Amino acid sequence: MLNSKIPAGPLETKWKNYKSTCKLVNPANKRSLEVIVIGTGLAGASAAASLGELGYKVKAFCFQDSPRRAHSIAAQGGINAAKNYQNDGDSVYRLFYDTIKGGDYRAREGNVHRLAEVSTNIIDQCVAQGVPFAREYGGLLSNRSFGGTQVQRTFYAAGQTGQQLLIGAYQALERQVALGNVTMYARHEMLDIVMIDGKARGIIARNLVTGELERHFGHAVLLCSGGYGNVFYLSTNAMGSNVTAAWKAHRKGAYFSNPCFTQIHPTCIPVSGDHQSKLTLMSESLRNDGRIWVPKKQGDTRKPNEIPEEERDYYLERRYPAFGNLVPRDVASRAAKERCDAGYGVGTSKQAVYLDYAAAIQRYGKIEAGKRGINADADTITQMGKDVVKEKYGNLFDMYAKITGENPYEVPMRIYPAVHYTMGGLWVDYELMTNIPGLYALGEANFSDHGANRLGASALMQGLADGYFVIPYTIGNYLADEIRVKAISTDHPAFAEAESKVRDRIHMLMNIKGTKTVESFHKRLGKIIWDKCGMARNAEGLKQAIKEVQQLKQEFWSDVRIPGEINEMNPELDKANRVADFIELGELMCIDALNREESCGGHFREEHQTEEGEALRHDDKFMYVASWEMKGEHEWQLHKEELNYEVVKPSQRSYK
Amino acid sequence: MEHKNINVKLKVWRQKNSKEKGSFETYNANNISQEMSFLEMFDVLNEQLIVEGKDPVAFDHDCREGICGMCSMYINGRPHGPWQANTTCQLHMRAFNDGDTIVVEPWRANAFPVVKDLMVDRSAFDRVIQAGGYISVNTGNAVDANALPVDKAKADAAFAAAACIGCGACVAACKNSSAMLFVSAKAAHLNQLPQGEPEKKTRVINMVAQMDKEGFGACTNTGACEAVCPKEISITNIARLNADYAVASLTATK
Numbered sequence: 001m002l003n004s005k006i007p008a009g010p011l012e013t014k015w016k017n018y019k020s021t022c023k024l025v026n027p028a029n030k031r032s033l034e035v036i037v038i039g040t041g042l043a044g045a046s047a048a049a050s051l052g053e054l055g056y057k058v059k060a061f062c063f064q065d066s067p068r069r070a071h072s073i074a075a076q077g078g079i080n081a082a083k084n085y086q087n088d089g090d091s092v093y094r095l096f097y098d099t100i101k102g103g104d105y106r107a108r109e110g111n112v113h114r115l116a117e118v119s120t121n122i123i124d125q126c127v128a129q130g131v132p133f134a135r136e137y138g139g140l141l142s143n144r145s146f147g148g149t150q151v152q153r154t155f156y157a158a159g160q161t162g163q164q165l166l167i168g169a170y171q172a173l174e175r176q177v178a179l180g181n182v183t184m185y186a187r188h189e190m191l192d193i194v195m196i197d198g199k200a201r202g203i204i205a206r207n208l209v210t211g212e213l214e215r216h217f218g219h220a221v222l223l224c225s226g227g228y229g230n231v232f233y234l235s236t237n238a239m240g241s242n243v244t245a246a247w248k249a250h251r252k253g254a255y256f257s258n259p260c261f262t263q264i265h266p267t268c269i270p271v272s273g274d275h276q277s278k279l280t281l282m283s284e285s286l287r288n289d290g291r292i293w294v295p296k297k298q299g300d301t302r303k304p305n306e307i308p309e310e311e312r313d314y315y316l317e318r319r320y321p322a323f324g325n326l327v328p329r330d331v332a333s334r335a336a337k338e339r340c341d342a343g344y345g346v347g348t349s350k351q352a353v354y355l356d357y358a359a360a361i362q363r364y365g366k367i368e369a370g371k372r373g374i375n376a377d378a379d380t381i382t383q384m385g386k387d388v389v390k391e392k393y394g395n396l397f398d399m400y401a402k403i404t405g406e407n408p409y410e411v412p413m414r415i416y417p418a419v420h421y422t423m424g425g426l427w428v429d430y431e432l433m434t435n436i437p438g439l440y441a442l443g444e445a446n447f448s449d450h451g452a453n454r455l456g457a458s459a460l461m462q463g464l465a466d467g468y469f470v471i472p473y474t475i476g477n478y479l480a481d482e483i484r485v486k487a488i489s490t491d492h493p494a495f496a497e498a499e500s501k502v503r504d505r506i507h508m509l510m511n512i513k514g515t516k517t518v519e520s521f522h523k524r525l526g527k528i529i530w531d532k533c534g535m536a537r538n539a540e541g542l543k544q545a546i547k548e549v550q551q552l553k554q555e556f557w558s559d560v561r562i563p564g565e566i567n568e569m570n571p572e573l574d575k576a577n578r579v580a581d582f583i584e585l586g587e588l589m590c591i592d593a594l595n596r597e598e599s600c601g602g603h604f605r606e607e608h609q610t611e612e613g614e615a616l617r618h619d620d621k622f623m624y625v626a627s628w629e630m631k632g633e634h635e636w637q638l639h640k641e642e643l644n645y646e647v648v649k650p651s652q653r654s655y656k
Numbered sequence: 657m658e659h660k661n662i663n664v665k666l667k668v669w670r671q672k673n674s675k676e677k678g679s680f681e682t683y684n685a686n687n688i689s690q691e692m693s694f695l696e697m698f699d700v701l702n703e704q705l706i707v708e709g710k711d712p713v714a715f716d717h718d719c720r721e722g723i724c725g726m727c728s729m730y731i732n733g734r735p736h737g738p739w740q741a742n743t744t745c746q747l748h749m750r751a752f753n754d755g756d757t758i759v760v761e762p763w764r765a766n767a768f769p770v771v772k773d774l775m776v777d778r779s780a781f782d783r784v785i786q787a788g789g790y791i792s793v794n795t796g797n798a799v800d801a802n803a804l805p806v807d808k809a810k811a812d813a814a815f816a817a818a819a820c821i822g823c824g825a826c827v828a829a830c831k832n833s834s835a836m837l838f839v840s841a842k843a844a845h846l847n848q849l850p851q852g853e854p855e856k857k858t859r860v861i862n863m864v865a866q867m868d869k870e871g872f873g874a875c876t877n878t879g880a881c882e883a884v885c886p887k888e889i890s891i892t893n894i895a896r897l898n899a900d901y902a903v904a905s906l907t908a909t910k
């Protein structure tokens with residue numbers, strides 16, 4: 001039985017009581033306890049820094065050349081916090097409620113409430129570190145709106161919020177490195193968990209520069225390795241983002257939960273051709289001011305500026321008047337797909353909709369003219385409006401122009417949904433521990449807080465909540481009982497065995513010496529998963545996909561070609577290791593999607609929709625976390641964790 | 657926007673590892689869509705090399721949206737290639753014409769040794785940050801964020817400096833391989849904020865000392881760094897660092 005260990009008592013006091021009663025480790029004992037942290041994004045860097053500050057001996061690992069590169073850096077829009085600085089009715093409860101509702105009632109109340117509670121501390125902490133959030137003229141912090149909410153609670157730093165937050169966490173981490181509390185291992189990839197007496201006690205890592213395998217001991221291991229969106233090949237994730245660390249843990253017995261809950265972000269730059277290696281997000285914050293539309297006429301080939309106002313269909317405003325362009329991501333993505341599938345798409349591929357800033361430019365221009373008290377002509381108003389838009393979203397507009405060669409100040413941007421985030425991940429309890437004692441998962445790597453759909457500006461919040469404010473307490477509750485365990489020598493047979501298995505697998509991969517590149521397998525996997533386990537899924541397609549992925553796996557292991565040597569830098573070998581894991585995960589995603597015979601959040605089963613085409617949940621049958629245990633090749637066992645809603649009453653989500 | 661396919665000739669620096677000597681190899685990249693990014697063009701080349709049984713070109717890259725700072729090619733004598741305020745991953749093949757020869761090298765600097773081919777080791781930057789590129793505040797000590805108003809102009813200036821992505825183009829562009837733009841950007845970010853004030857002096861002294869220790873060269877204000885910076889970090893930050901450094905040196909208490 002999965003025990004989520006949610007503390008008893010009223011929702012608002014659970015975390016407070018937990019913190020007051022959990023076990024502590026005294027400072028002298030902390031010095032002899034070692035913690036391994038995999039990944040240095042927001043969750044990993046904040047955890048490594050905070051645990052270093054507490055006095056634990058920390059080893060942090062990342063595959064990039066520096067911890068500052070982790071993909072949290074690319075988050076654009078912002079970070080939510082229930083500060084209510086705008087006096088617009090926000091509160092911890094509202095942030096909690098919006099997150100639960102946004103997640104389509106598939107997240108744990110206890111975890112989400114804790115997240116909302118600590119959200120305010122995160123902003124305080126980041127400001128103290130010198131994170132340069134946007135400010136008003138009075139010197140106080142500025143907020144913006146985001147999808148799925150009706151208050152302004154999002155803190156931001158232009159379109160580079162993730163960068164600024166990560167740099168803050170990275171600097172805190174480097175400070176601990178300088179103080180000797182954290183040892184940093186860049187260009188290292190974790191390739192297995194070492195288990196001793198049923199507990200996670202270390203890792204095997206590949207030094208990506210020399211190719212050497214290394215053994216590292218830890219009293220506990222934290223996986224902060226991010227999400228698995230790259231299973232789709234094309235996603236907004238970084239090229240190196242991978243599921244390998246989480247998957248190795250899964251193979252060692254850690255349950256993988258809700259893998260089919262993936263987020264397709266509505267506003268990305270459309271695919272331009274087969275050469276495409278990744279997709280680029282246009283921040284959701286653009287939906288604050290931009291209006292989304294398609295022509296009212298099918299297959300309209302006119303240029304956007306030639307289509308008169310009355311012949312445009314602002315379909316989000318039409319379908320969802322209360323939230324308009326700011327509906328949650330899953331809803332906005334499906335609505336775009338619906339219009340394109342129905343033949344209203346734009347651009348050469350017809351797989352795109354317009355995101356139009358013309359109205360916002362005029363509105364801001366007029367406000368500026370009013371502020372300055374001038375009677376400006378149309379051109380001046382437009383110019384002043386463009387200047388305002390540039391200040392707010394300039395870097396995003398520049399990026400769009402570089403990628404597409406078009407000027408978004410003059411013509412509407414073309415956008416289409418793309419894979420962005422994965423709500424599923426390793427199963428963890430309230431303490432963020434997986435079902436393997438001593439093995440934790442933080443941030444996007446775990447499944448816990450976003451249910452079936454994540455609201456915008458909540459990923460940064462969760463990563464930092466887990467790293468700065470949750471794990472420092474919960475890990476003590478475990479390590480307090482480990483103080484008598486002396487550091488285990490890496491000569492222990494469990495380390496030798498784990499290392500030799502990793503070595504064998506690498507040799508096996510290198511010895512295939514087939515004909516097809518790793519990249520070609522990854523592309524094919526991505527296409528299967530996108531077509532059949534993407535924005536819309538059905539039983540037949542999923543069954544087909546499972547077969548295709550199984551075949552692909554067989555072909556991969558018999559025909560992949562990896563150049564180079566083992567004992568040297570070999571990016572193709574690293575990629576092969578990752579793609580092999582993605583293939584296995586792809587199969588499990590389809591199995592999970594097939595099992596969940598309902599639609600909820602990002603998981604849309606075509607068989608289960610309302611008459612209006614909205615997601616139709618079946619709470620009587622699927623109000624649970626689907627956690628999968630690997631039993632063997634192509635074989636998984638389902639464990640259900642029932643979700644109990646004590647405070648919120650699940651209802652059909654409505655944004656109309 | 658009209659796009660076409662082009663053929664280009666690539667002269668690429670190949671170097672097996674940090675110990676062996678490197679040299680240029682020439683490759684043809686044919687039928688390249690101008691909609692491709694520069695790195696996607698390299699993906700195509702690498703796929704071709706693997707199929708031919710050759711070793712693909714190693715290069716650093718990750719986010720491919722111009723923010724992680726990992727990509728680092730020196731293209732036709734300029735870090736990140738011909739476009740202004742741009743990273744290699746955001747450079748698109750529209751920048752080139754059919755028949756062009758493109759020379760691609762790694763960053764060249766003593767402080768950035770080549771790891772393989774176009775990859776270099778930039779851990780010197782991390783060590784410069786370790787020397788003082790932070791505000792010493794442990795988790796859990798912070799007061800309410802709005803308890804400390806910050807002048808918007810200063811906050812904006814701090815943000816502009818904090819936009820540095822740590823790619824190292826400034827070092828690669830500088831004839832002396834100076835890291836002054838990088839160091840000054842971090843100092844400008846933290847020193848202009850009230851939170852960074854208490855450590856201002858030790859920060860600049862320690863970061864500059866570490867920078868020298870890593871083997872970066874001296875700054876002679878030629879401005880090549882600013883000209884190639886993908887995030888348009890201003891060279892005025894260097895003037896500010898020099899001023900802060902002078903004050904810190906003159907008033908140092910130890």
